[in-house]
Amino acid sequence: MLDLINDLLWGKVLIALLIAVGIGFTLASRFVQFRYFGRMFRILSASQAFKRDKHGHLSSFQALLLSVAGRVGGGNIAGVAVAITLGGPGAIFWMWVVGLMGMATSYLECTLAQAYKTAEPNGTYRGGPAYYISRGLGSNWKWLASLYSVLLLVTFGFGFTALQSYAVATSVDDAFGIPVLYTGIGMAIVVGLIIFGGVKRIARVAEVLVPVMAVSYLLVAIVVLALNVTRIPEAIMLIVHSAFGLEQAVGGGIGAAILMGVKRGLFSNEAGLGSAPNVAAVAYVPHPANQGIVQAFSVFIDTLIICSATAFIILLSGAYDPASGIEIGGVALTQASLADHVGEWGRSFVSVALLLFGFSTILYNYYLGENSINFLSEQNKTLFNVFRIAIIGLCSWGAITDLGTVFAFADVTMGFLALANLIALIMLIKPGLRFMRDFDDQIKAGIKQPIFDASKFADLDIDAAAWDIEPEDLQRVQQAQVATPPSS
Structure with a gap:
């Protein structure tokens, strides 16, 4: 039954919705995403007032790194x-x-998520899909917001936390011979010290x-590319030809290529799942x-850079040879x-990278679960502490347990999670465009x-208190404004 639902969601429904929304x-x-590509860098480097203010808000850069910590994980390796x-x-x-x-x-x-944060x-x-569904779509859709929160808690808070622990522990065991139980206990202790903060x-x-x-991972990938620089065009052509079914011998054809690319791409970068907006909402930003x-x-960092690094490491090596009939999969x-490429130390390096990627993802998963609990039962400290203890337990349990069924179940719940969020995004495209045009218009005006x-959007359920910019921050921003419009 799980396989049937999984095939329906990922093979048909979600591909159509992802294409429609994207x-x-x-x-x-x-x-x-292309118009403002250059501004992505300027936003992170400009406006000192919003980098680390005295009131303890999280900066845009911190929120970015927290989301990258979640996006970059086992899916990239x-x-x-x-x-x-x-x-x-x-x-x-x-x-x-x-x-x-x-x-x-x-x-x-x-x-x-930013516009509807509280x-x-x-x-x-606090913010995320549950918040923009309930505020943006109104009280009649509160049930969808609650359903999303439950799915987020089950999928990321519980399922993927255990799966990351299993992936990290087994990889460390393979590379260094450290028993999975010891790795699980070690992760549980360190994670516990962090999440209670x-x-x-x-x-x-x-x-x-x-x-x-x-x-570190990208530097190793650059070394691999440098060692195989003459073969890079060949690898790119192999990717393109295989994508359109022109290299049947090295894959399952165009259908399998599209299915696996879409599914693993979403699993890796999480765009459309609604997980990253929970983190994006915590940033203190002017717009x-x-x-x-x-x-x-x-x-872009997750998929176009880090996933590509892994792909070229594999395709430029002699380890990937489908014609040999020897199948090696996964990590x-x-x-x-x-x-x-680099000798046996490369195996250990991948294990260490997976350990760091997996560890950061567990912290990210914890926050998603906490945000879900906060929406379902606002500021319930007892539930928060129970959840924290459960996360610590999952780090140990997940490391020593065969999680095949858990993975299949999490795949299905992740599919429903994406379905709920994508439906909400389609219904909220109009306010999303309004926020974008407000930003565009100010840029064109030379700001x-x-x-x-927030008062300009009085017809929307915006929490005005979440957009109270501190006077000293606002003053510094206004002093930095220029009379002529910068390029976008």
Whole structure:
């Protein structure tokens, strides 16, 4: 039954909706992910007032790293290998397509999450699909918001936390011979120390961990590309030909390539799932579009950069040879491929990378679960603590348990999660475009940093308290404004 539902969701329904939302919003927004690509970098480097203010809000950069911590995980190492094994190299092409369209989808959902966020007494914000569904669609849709929160809690808070623990523990066992139980206990202790500190402590850890793990992985990938520079065009042509069924010997044909590319692409970058908006909403920014643009960049980092790095490591190696009849899948293929390039230490490096990626994803999954609980039972500290203890237990239990059924179940609940969010996004495209046009109009008027005025959207259920910019921050931004409009 799980396989039947899974095939229906991922083989037909979600592909259609992902294409509809991704391409539809790309066209309606006049290719916002490309128009503002350069601004993605400027938003992160400009406006000192919003980087780390004295009131303890999370910055746009911290929220970006927290979302990258969640997007970049096992899917970038093992998921890419699975996509190539089952769908052929062509799956990478369709993963790229999903990534480019997903940038627009992520912009939309994260802009909505920012616009409909709510202010918390402790100087943080709450937001995400449950909030923009209940506020944006009205009280008649509160049931969908609650259903989304339950699915988010079950899928990420519980299911994927256990799965990440299993993936990390088994990889460390294979590479270093450390028993999975010991790895699970170690992760449980460290995770417990961090999550009891709340989202601010999680963000501080991500601020250090994410750049280290991402840059290290990319440096190794660059070394691999340098060693095989003359074969890169050949690998690119293999990907393109396989994507359109022209290399049948190395994959399951165009159907398998599209299916695996879309499925693994969404699993990796999560655009359309609604998971990243929960994190995007916590940032202290002057306009919702700021974080929408930044979060579109996080999809680019995940899919177009890190997933591509893994793909080229595999395709340029001698470990991937479908004609040999020897099948290596998952993380083992990535390990064998890197070892083929740089020697046996490559296997250990992949395990360490998976450990860091998986660990950061567990922290991200915890926050998604906490946000779900907060929506269902606002500020219930007892439930928060029970959930934290459950996460610690899942880190140990997941490491020692065969999670095949859990993975199948999580795949299905993730499908329903995406379905609920994509339906909501389709219904909220109009307010999403209004927020974007407000940003565009201010840019055209020569305003260097647009400011969101909640009173201009009085017909929408916006929490005005969440858009109270501190006077000193507003003054510094206004002083930095320029008379002539900058290029977008």
